[in-house]
Amino acid sequence: MVLLSLRPRAFRARNPGRDAETDEARLGTISNAISMALNDARRERDGLGQRMNLYYAQAATMLDNSAEYGKRDRIDEAAIGSAENSAARARQRVAQLDSQILRLEEVLAQVGSSFSSKAEPGEGVA
Numbered sequence: 001m002v003l004l005s006l007r008p009r010a011f012r013a014r015n016p017g018r019d020a021e022t023d024e025a026r027l028g029t030i031s032n033a034i035s036m037a038l039n040d041a042r043r044e045r046d047g048l049g050q051r052m053n054l055y056y057a058q059a060a061t062m063l064d065n066s067a068e069y070g071k072r073d074r075i076d077e078a079a080i081g082s083a084e085n086s087a088a089r090a091r092q093r094v095a096q097l098d099s100q101i102l103r104l105e106e107v108l109a110q111v112g113s114s115f116s117s118k119a120e121p122g123e124g125v126a
Contacts, residue, residue: 024115031111038104045097048090055087 059080066076 027111027114031108034104034108034111038101038108041097041101041104045094045101048094048097052087052090052094055083055090059083059087 062076062080062083066072066080072080
């Protein structure tokens with residue numbers, strides 16, 4: 001049989017230093033995840049930018065090497081159109097990635113500012 005103590009126990013708060021370490025570890029995990037996503041988006045944008053330049057170069061080369069507009073083969077015209085379409089889609093995706101990178105940088109800055117705005121020891125003891 002369990003005996004219950006009728007005497008009230010004193011409330012013990014955790015050490016504020018330990019709370020700060022826990023908070024810092026938690027925010028560090030979030031910061032690392034955002035940094036990884038940011039690096040992935042930058043790599044995708046950079047690789048896509050290189051391919052976009054390649055598509056534009058292909059289209060320009062095909063334009064230079066083919067006959068005038070009204071005299072081009074359908075095959076040449078289709079290849080030029082395909083390269084231009086690929087470049088246009090790549091440009092749209094690069095714009096999306098630029099926007100995403102900007103938002104991720106803002107979120108990372110907010111998480112970083114949370115590190116510097118820690119509560120002073122003794123404040124908000126629960």
